[in-house]
Ligand SMILES: Cc1cc2nc3c(=O)[nH]c(=O)nc-3n(C[C@H](O)[C@H](O)[C@H](O)COP(=O)(O)O)c2cc1C
Ligand code: SF4
């Protein structure tokens with residue numbers, strides 16, 4: 431995939447928003463003080479379109495995405511468009527938060543929305559842990575970095591790779607190989623020197639979705655429930671994202687399991703970060719399904 435990123439330096443207003451929102455921190459200021467693409471990270475661009483969705487001057491273009499075809503103007507507040515569509519059009523994965531705590535009443539509303547998620551077989555078997563204490567998330571970060579640093583070192587060994595593949599299965603291993611490992615490799619230097627938090631994203635609050643390992647598989651139920659939570663957060667003026675990078679670190683670290691009070695024989699299936707979005711996106715992003723058949 432050719433993800434060449436071009437920046438029109440003549441129209442760029444130097445607002446730095448593209449640098450801020452890029453999930454993979456691919457953009458940076460060059461030595462000549464211009465917005466530039468980091469050559470060591472360019473390969474991690476997955477065309478999420480966030481940089482283009484926020485640029486007020488259309489100065490940044492990712493190859494394969496066009497302002498005309500892949501983005502749309504967001505409905506204004508006076509639009510009579512159906513509230514649900516307005517909600518999904520304006521939702522983005524938020525990775526930059528205001529330094530402002532999330533009020534408990536809003537977290538409670540999110541919890542309530544999660545409880546409305548459909549269970550495959552009632553009753554709901556999902557358990558959640560609401561981390562409203564930001565300090566716990568900050569405290570967890572060094573252990574997460576240590577764990578992922580260890581993983582990246584370990585996967586250099588083909589025997590360990592073989593056992594990881596056996597443990598997680600072929601399909602999960604493919605995701606690890608194609609996404610997780612390259613992203614972690616490019617992120618670890620800054621994570622370790624403390625200049626970037628690309629794991630917890632400095633989120634003020636977080637919900638952990640946990641499941642009893644001895645009970646039936648409820649991972650699909652959890653995905654739906656986390657989506658309800660994510661949309662509820664957005665509807666309340668909050669933002670965040672489902673974060674699959676957080677659970678494996680908690681799962682494998684005894685201290686983190688203790689810190690987040692994960693009960694014995696339970697696994698953290700996914701997580702949802704929550705906070706007030708720092709930036710506002712100017713356009714929505716259109717994406718195509720891989721295929722749509724009508725029968
Ligand atoms: C199941 C799932 C897991 C995700 N895990 C992460 C994650 O670990 N870290 C992260 O920064 N974003 C994560 N995201 C956010 C996606 O990267 C994001 O949704 C995608 O880039 C599209 O951007 P958008 O949500 O703004 O449309 C996850 C999203 C989903 C649905
Ligand atoms: S968002 Fe657009 S205007 Fe702002 S720095 Fe990036 S390219 Fe320039």
Ligand code: SF4
Pocket residue numbers: 435451452453454455456457474475476477478479480481482492
């Ligand atoms: S498309 Fe997404 S990943 Fe690629 S440079 Fe833009 S914000 Fe970063």
